[in-house]
Amino acid sequence: MLKDITLGQFYPGDSLVHRLDPRVKLVLMVVYIAMVFLVEGFLGYLFLAAFLAVSAFLSRIRIKFLLRSIRPVLFIVVFTFVLNILFTRGDHPILEWGVLHITWEGVRFAVFMSLRLVFLLAGTSLLTLTTSPIALTDALERLLKPLNALHFPVHEMAMMMTIALRFIPTLLEETDKIMKAQTARGADFDTGNLLQRAKAMVPLLVPLFVGAFRRADELAMAMEARCYHGGRHRTRMKVLRVSRADGWACGATAATLLLILLERLL
Amino acid sequence: MPVEVRDLTHTYNEDSPFAAAALRDVSFAIEDGEFLGVIGHTGSGKSTLIQHLNGLIRPTSGTVIVNGLDLSDKSTDLRRVRRRVGLVFQYPEYQLFEETVQKDIAFGPRNLGLDGDEVQRRVEEACALVELPFAAVRDKSPFELSGGQKRRVAIAGVLAMEPEVLILDEPTAGLDPAGRDAILALIRRWHEGGRTIVMVSHSMEDVARLADRILVLDHGKKAMEGTPREVFADAGRLQEMGLDVPAATRLARELSDRGFDVPRDLYTLEELEEALLRAFGEGGSAC
Ligand SMILES: Nc1ncnc2c1ncn2[C@@H]1O[C@H](COP(=O)(O)OP(=O)(O)O)[C@@H](O)[C@H]1O
Numbered sequence: 001m002l003k004d005i006t007l008g009q010f011y012p013g014d015s016l017v018h019r020l021d022p023r024v025k026l027v028l029m030v031v032y033i034a035m036v037f038l039v040e041g042f043l044g045y046l047f048l049a050a051f052l053a054v055s056a057f058l059s060r061i062r063i064k065f066l067l068r069s070i071r072p073v074l075f076i077v078v079f080t081f082v083l084n085i086l087f088t089r090g091d092h093p094i095l096e097w098g099v100l101h102i103t104w105e106g107v108r109f110a111v112f113m114s115l116r117l118v119f120l121l122a123g124t125s126l127l128t129l130t131t132s133p134i135a136l137t138d139a140l141e142r143l144l145k146p147l148n149a150l151h152f153p154v155h156e157m158a159m160m161m162t163i164a165l166r167f168i169p170t171l172l173e174e175t176d177k178i179m180k181a182q183t184a185r186g187a188d189f190d191t192g193n194l195l196q197r198a199k200a201m202v203p204l205l206v207p208l209f210v211g212a213f214r215r216a217d218e219l220a221m222a223m224e225a226r227c228y229h230g231g232r233h234r235t236r237m238k239v240l241r242v243s244r245a246d247g248w249a250c251g252a253t254a255a256t257l258l259l260i261l262l263e264r265l266l
Numbered sequence: 267m268p269v270e271v272r273d274l275t276h277t278y279n280e281d282s283p284f285a286a287a288a289l290r291d292v293s294f295a296i297e298d299g300e301f302l303g304v305i306g307h308t309g310s311g312k313s314t315l316i317q318h319l320n321g322l323i324r325p326t327s328g329t330v331i332v333n334g335l336d337l338s339d340k341s342t343d344l345r346r347v348r349r350r351v352g353l354v355f356q357y358p359e360y361q362l363f364e365e366t367v368q369k370d371i372a373f374g375p376r377n378l379g380l381d382g383d384e385v386q387r388r389v390e391e392a393c394a395l396v397e398l399p400f401a402a403v404r405d406k407s408p409f410e411l412s413g414g415q416k417r418r419v420a421i422a423g424v425l426a427m428e429p430e431v432l433i434l435d436e437p438t439a440g441l442d443p444a445g446r447d448a449i450l451a452l453i454r455r456w457h458e459g460g461r462t463i464v465m466v467s468h469s470m471e472d473v474a475r476l477a478d479r480i481l482v483l484d485h486g487k488k489a490m491e492g493t494p495r496e497v498f499a500d501a502g503r504l505q506e507m508g509l510d511v512p513a514a515t516r517l518a519r520e521l522s523d524r525g526f527d528v529p530r531d532l533y534t535l536e537e538l539e540e541a542l543l544r545a546f547g548e549g550g551s552a553c
C-alpha cells in the first residue's frame with residue numbers, strides 16, 4: 001500500500017558512487033544544484049545530462065528506478081510547464097487565441113524550467129539512492145561542525161535526524177500492518193467523502209501514535225542503559241575517509257562546471 | 267466456507283532490489299470445521315500466507331478460493347469475504363484504539379452494518395467467550411488493561427464479527443503461561459462450536475494440543491502437510507528446518523531410543539502419560 005515512495009529511498013549497492021565519501025557527495029550535490037541553476041542553453045543541459053548519465057551508469061542503478069523517483073512530482077513538473085507556456089510574454093507568437101498567447105519564448109522557458117526540475121530531482125535522487133540516510137546525516141554532522149562554535153547543537157540535531165530516519169521504515173511498516181488489521185475488522189480507508197475518510201483514519205492514527213511513543217520511550221531507555229552521552233569525546237565506529245575516487249568525482253564535477261560556465265560566457 | 271489455495275506465490279516489492287519471494291507454489295485446502303495449524307521458522311512466510319486468505323494481500327501468481335470466490339480476481343468484492351473470514355494479527359493488542367473496551371469490540375460488528383441491539387449482544391457474547399467480566403471492563407480504556415487482557419479484548423473484537431473461518435497469527439506470542447492457556451482455551455471453545463480455525467504458531471506444543479492437521483512452511487515452500495502424528499513422526503526433518511517436536515514426543519523418542527517400549531509417534535501429554543504408565547506403571551520400575 002505504501003510502496004511507491006522512492007524519493008529519498010536508499011538503494012543498497014557497492015558501486016563506485018555508493019562508495020564515495022558522503023561528505024564529498026553532499027558538497028558535490030550543492031555544486032550540482034548550483035550548476036542546474038547556472039545552465040543557460042541547451043548545450044549546458046547536454047553537459048549536465050552527460051554528467052548525470054555517467055554518474056547513474058557508475059552507480060549501477062537502473063534508469064527505471066531513477067525515473068520512478070520523478071513520478072510523485074510529475075504533476076508539479078507538468079504544472080510548471082503549462083504555467084510557463086501560458087504566462088511568458090514574448091515577441092514571437094506561435095498561437096494567439098482569445099486570451100491565450102503562446103510564444104516561442106514561452107515554450108523555450110517552459111522547457112527550460114521543466115528540465116531544471118527534472119534535473120534537480122534526478123540528481124538529488126541519485127544522491128539519496130546511493131547514500132544511506134545514516135551516512136548522509138553523518139556527513140551533515142561533520143560538515144556543520146563549525147557551527148558548534150556558535151553553540152548550535154550539531155551532534156544532537158544529527159542524532160535526532162538519524163533516529164527519525166531510522167524509524168521511517170518502521171513507521172511505514174507499522175502503518176501497513178495496522179491498516180491491514182483494521183481492514184480485516186471491516187474498516188474502509190478508500191471510500192466515502194472527505195469527512196468520512198478523515199474519521200476512518202482514527203483507528204489507524206491512534207495505534208500508530210501510541211506505538212510511536214512506546215517505541216520512543218523504549219529507545220530512550222535503551223540508550224540510557226548503554227550510557228549514551230552525546231557531544232565531545234565520542235568516537236566513531238565508521239571513520240569517514242576521502243579516497244582517490246572522491247578526487248576523480250571532484251575533478252569531473254569541476255570540469256562540468258567549467259564547461260557550463262564557458263557556455264554561459266560565450 | 268471451504269478454502270482452497272492453489273500454486274500460491276507471493277513476492278514482496280517486485281521489481282526492486284528488495285524483491286523477496288515470501289511464498290512459492292503453496293497449495294492446500296481447508297475443510298469446514300477443521301483446525302489447521304501452520305508452523306514454520308521465522309520468515310518462512312506464515313503471516314504472508316494467512317493474509318491471502320481474506321484478501322489483504324493479493325497473490326503474485328496462483329489462486330485463493332474462499333467459498334467459491336476467487337480472491338485473486340480483481341472484481342471480487344473482498345468485503346464480502348472479510349466479514350466471513352476473521353483475522354487476528356500477531357500482537358493484536360497494538361491495534362486497539364477506542365476510548366472504551368466496549369466501543370473497541372463493537373468496531374468490527376458496527377462495520378458490518380448491524381443494528382445497535384445486535385452489536386450489543388455480540389459484544390457481550392464475545393466478552394464472555396474471552397472471559398472478560400463485561401460489567402467491569404466495558405467502560406475502561408483498553409490502554410489501562412494488562413497485556414493479556416488487552417490481547418483478549420483484541421481477539422474479542424474479531425470474534426464479535428462471528429466469522430465462519432477464524433485465523434490467528436501467533437496468538438500466544440509474548441504471553442505468560444497463564445495468559446497462553448487462557449487464549450488456547452478460548453480458541454478451543456470457539457472451535458468446538460464447529461467453526462473452522464487456522465492457527466499460526468511456532469510453539470509445537472500449542473499446535474499439537476489443538477490442530478487436526480498441520481501445514482509446515484520452510485523458506486516460503488510447503489515442506490510437510492498431515493496430521494500431527496504424521497508430521498511429528500519426522501522429527502529429523504523438522505529439526506533440519508529449525509523446528510522442534512513437542513516435549514512429549516521428544517521424551518517418548520528418547521525413551522524408545524534407550525530400549526523402552528514407548529511409541530515414538532505420540533504427541534500429547536495424555537498419550538505420554540498412558541504410555542509411561544504402560545511401560546513403567548505395572549512393573550513399578552519407575553519412581
Ligand atoms: N510487508 C513486507 N514487505 C516486504 N517483505 C516482507 C513483508 N512482510 C514480510 N516480508 C518478508 O517475507 C518473508 C516472510 O515473512 P512472514 O510471512 O512475515 O514470515 P513469518 O510470519 O513466517 O515469520 C520474510 O522474509 C519477510 O522479511
Ligand SMILES: [Mg+2]
Pocket residue numbers: 312313314356435
Ligand atoms: Mg509472522
